[in-house]
Amino acid sequence: MPSPLLTLRGLGKSYGSVRANHAIDLEVAEGSIHAILGENGAGKSTLMKLIYGVETPDAGEILWRGAPLRVTSPAEARRAGIGMVFQHFSLFDTLTVVENISLVVPGTKADLGQRIRTLGQTFGLDVDPQAYVHALSVGERQRVEIIRCLMTDPRLLILDEPTSVLPPQSVERLFQTLQRLKEGGVSILFISHKLDEVRAICDRATILRAGTVVDNVDPRGHDAHALARMMIGHAMPEMAHARSLAPGEVLLQVDRLNHRPDDPFAMALADMSFEVRTGEVLGLAGVSGNGQAELTRLISGEWTLPRADAERVRMMGRPVGDRGAADRRELGFAFVPEERLGRGAVPDMSLADNSLLTAHRLGLVRNGLIDRTREAAFTRRCIEEFDVRAPGPEAEAGALSGGNLQKFIVGRELMLAPRLLFVAQPTWGVDIGAATAIRRRLVELRNQGCAIFVISEEIEELFEICDRVMVIREGRLSPSLRIAETDVQEVGRYMVGTREGTGGGDERAHS
Amino acid sequence: MTELPFRLRLIRRDGASRRAALLAPLAALLAAGLVNFLLYIAMGKDPAAVFYAMLVEPFVSWSSFSEVLLKLTPLLLIAEGLAVGFRAKVINIGAEGQFILGAIFAASIPVWFPEATGGWIWALMLLLGGIGGALWATVPAFWRVRLNASEILVTLMMSLIAAQLLNYLLVGPWKDPMGFNFPQSVMFQNDAILPTLIPGTRVNVALILAFVWAGLIYLYMQKSFQGYQLLVGGLAPHATAYAGFSEGRAVWLSLLIGGFAAGLAGAAEVAGPLGQLQRSVSSGYGYTAIIVAYLGGLHPIGIIFSSLLIAALNIGGDNAMVSADLPKAAVEVFQGSLLVFYLAAITLVRFRIQWRPPQEVRA
Structure with a gap:
């Protein structure tokens, strides 16, 4: 049997008294898609940083095609043939695709543009080299990141939760790309906590729990529940399914809200109207960057409207559009923002x-x-x-x-x-057990008569806890859809824009 | 993903230890002492004599020490006030101007009512001084809140205006008619002079005021909800908006507190050691206090020690110029190097340096 592409032996890394990784053994075969599964805090990201040279291990060794490899920086990792696409992109909005790529890859722009096109055709990653990054959708930006990695001709591509930022239709397309890469001889390390995805495309799955490897399986041979059990160490907590309540008093009312921000890269909001009543959870789905951040700030009170527009946002029946966050909170409003640190x-x-x-x-x-x-x-x-x-x-x-x-x-x-709760990304980065607990608390709160508004990029989550869901796209809202009467595909179509249809088309965030 | 040309990195420490934070100023003093020791040798001065005059004499000679206390008073007052704003990231570097306005407001009583008598006069002068300083700070506060003009620039420019206002008053309407055309006001009457605290010295009641002020600032910053809101604004501005704390109020409070303190110090200066309004009232306390505030770690207790240190170094520097024949520039080098070493030391309290030899991975 040929030696595997990448072998880790007894790899360990501690931060102070916290053992992030301990005695990790891992083998990635040539031409395979290998999943690293684990809850948040299980040590997935640390492990990837060790492989990519962002951090150096305290113990153990890394073998590359059977020979010891020492990486002390990402540049060395890239030279060795390891590329990584991070969860949060590192592209400059104000530059074009080819300009962004020329920052890391040597070569003339004309030459690079040609290579971008060729790679795009080979792997289904088409993107216009001359387009400005700020005009690209999230899916396209991710393609640029992947292309940038492929330019250095890697043998191993690490993808950190690549699907968390994509609408369902784009996920399908990414998977096709990954298959083609695999056929082209590139191995892929795929970090995820979404079990269905892992089962759909990965050949191997290594499961991490509390910094150590607990199992190494063929994910296609196990169902999602079995994998989840391996990840969290016990059976998945069951989600009490939400039964509908009779709609009550309107606690949040947004009425014909228009907003044009000063920042040219921010999204303008056009003619938004919706309401949230006691005893219901309203969800807002959408690809990030379509106006969620702006709407969030206008509802939380971090941004205020001119006094004349006070009526555009009403809470507990009172106009609050011109009031700050403190005044809104006095009325019984509470808010969890998507940025934890610093906000x-x-x-x-x-x-x-x-x-x-x-x-x-x-x-x-x-x-x-x-x-x-x-x-x-x-x-x-x-x-x-x-x-x-x-x-x-x-x-x-x-x-x-x-x-x-x-x-x-x-x-x-x-x-x-709170009487009215607004949560943006309630379970972002939270492990499965805690995420279920948080969702259950939200549903409990709803049953006690709280009105809840949730923004989430995870459609499954919205379907789990919401009574109704709306989709935001290019600063506009879709009609609200009753969860009982819709499905993921319909929501997905609204996310990418109905005109493009369902055929795996990708959205443009700004056009 | 860029790489530094050298393999040296600052890594944030898991937790900055309190002990290290306390040791940092001492380490800085030691390092500055060492460097200046070499400097004095190179200059052909006797380091022992210099250090004795600079660091020991201020504390062993009673007359020197009383001067230290006198110098400490305005530094402590101003630095405590400024630190409130600095921790809220409202950077008021115009304390000098607010100090001058405090002196002018306080002087208005003896200048306009030279015959007035009564023990209330000096007290009223101090209050007026504080108000004058705070009023001067309303301008940058208003501009920052309404027009988003940088308070750093506006406070600095307001200081230059204040200096010209002082000049105008001293060569114009407030010039002492019997003063042989010197740019100074009349000498203040006795009741317009702060009562002396220690007989035989120039130390006056303002010293007590400064320590009371330090105590109040301590309470405000460590215990009060308003002080907490200012801290949040300094550490995480987005969290301020999130919680609904008013950013404008933070700017106003920071500048008013800083301005009031500086104005109070200015009043105590004219009503204390000077006894009249003159140009030399603006002697840089407002700027030195910025150093004092940072040297004290922006902490109300730390600032007590840093103001004592800087006051002593000032007096000691004067001593060294006289007794060890040290040029003024060398005194300033000592003070400057002390600050540089302190900033380096405090960085090392929060971060550690990591050398990364290129060919070593496995431990």
Whole structure:
């Protein structure tokens, strides 16, 4: 048997007292699509960073085609033939595709443009080399990233959660590309926590839990439940299915909202109208960059409208369009933003001080002075109830993993007992167990009469918890669809624009 | 993915230890001492004499130490006020101008009512001084909040205007008619002079005021919800908008507190050691206090120590110029190098340096 392309033996990496990776053994065969499966915090990203030379291992060795390989930087990894596409793209919006690529790949622009076209034809990655990146859809940007990697002629391509940013139709297309790459002799390391995807295209799956390898299987031979059990170590918690309630009072009403931002790369919002009632969850689906960020800020109160437009946004029956976040929160509004660090929490402050950010209303401040005892008590309760893995209320928010901080922020906002809750990406980066717990809390809250508005890029999540769903595209809203009467395909069609039909066409975010 | 040409990186430490943070200023003092030791030798001065005059004499001679306390007073007042704004990332570098306005406002009483008597006069002058400084700071606050004009530039420019206003008053309407045409105001009457605290020295009640002020700032920044909101604004501006804290209010509060403190210090200067309004009232306290604030780690307690240190270095520098024949520039080099080493030391408290030899991966 020929030696595998990449072999890891006993690889380990610790950060302080945290063992992110421990004694990892892994073999990636030539021409295979190999999945790394694991919950958030299982050590997937650390492992990829070790392979790609972003971090150096404390222990163990890496073999490349049977010979020891030492990578101390991504540049060395690229020279060896390892390429990586990160979850968050690193492209310059104001440059064209070919300009972006020429920043890392030597060659004249004409020459590079030609190679971009050729690669595009070979692997189904067509993209116009002269297009400006800001005018590209997310799917196209990802293609640019992949092309940029392929330019260096890698033998191994690492993809970090590549489908998390794509609409369903583009996922299909990405998979075709990956198949062609595999046939072209490129091995692929595919990081994901989406079990169906892994089962659809991967030949092998290595499952990580708490920094160690727990199993190494052929994913096609196991069903999603079995894989999930391997990932989280116990059976998947069942989701209580949401039964519809009689619609109640309108708590959030957006009425003919128009907004033109100053930033030329931000999305203008056109004529948006919708309402959320007590006892219902309304979801907003859409490919990111289609106006979600702008709508979010206008609803949260981080951006305000001129006084004349106060009526465009109403909460609990009152016009609040011109009011800031504090005034809206006084009415019983709570909000979980998609950025945790620096927006939903202050990274350099303790969890206790981060409680104060929005929970100061709950008697944590008396006579203008902070009541440290109550502050700590509140924080401790939040840590316990929402299973935040942190040493205690004094832990710095920035030191928590993304998923744990998300649990803390969601917990803090839920403990405010809001009448109207707005959550952007409720389970982004949270492991499956905790994600299910968060979703269940949201449904419980709805059953208690809370009105909930959720923005998510995970359609499955929206179908799980929402009563109705809308799609945002190019700053406009689709009609609201009852979950019981629609399906993923229909929502997907609205995401990419109905005119392009269903044939795997890709959307253009700005046209 | 760019690579540095050399393999040296700053890696953020998991947790900055309190002990290291306290040791940093001492390490900086030691390093600055060493470098300047070599400098003095190269200059042919006797390092021992210089260091004695600069670092020891201010603390062992009572007359020197009382001067240290006198210098400490305005530095402590201003630096504590500025630190509030700095931690909220509202950078007021115009304390010098606010200080001058405080001096002018305070001087208005003895200039316009030279015959007035009563123990309330100096107290009123201090209050007026604080108000004057705060008023001067309203201009950059308003411009920043309404027009988004950088408070760094506006406060700095307002200082230049304040200096010209002082000049105008001293050569114009407020010039002492009996003052042989010197640009200075009348000498203040006795009740317009701050009561002396320690007989035989120039130390006055403003020293107590400065420590009370430091205590108030400590309470404000560490315990109050308003101070917390300012901290959030400095650390994570988006979190401020998220929580619904007013950014405009943070700008106003920061500048008003800084302006008030500087104005108070200016009033204490004319009503204290000077006893009249003169050009030399603007002697750079407003700028030095910026260094003091950062040297003290922007922490209310740290600033007490840093203002003591800088005041002592000032007096010690004067001593060294006289007794060890050190040029003024060399004194400034010492103070400058101290700040540079402190900034390096404090960086190392938060980050560690990682050397990455090119050919070594496996541990």
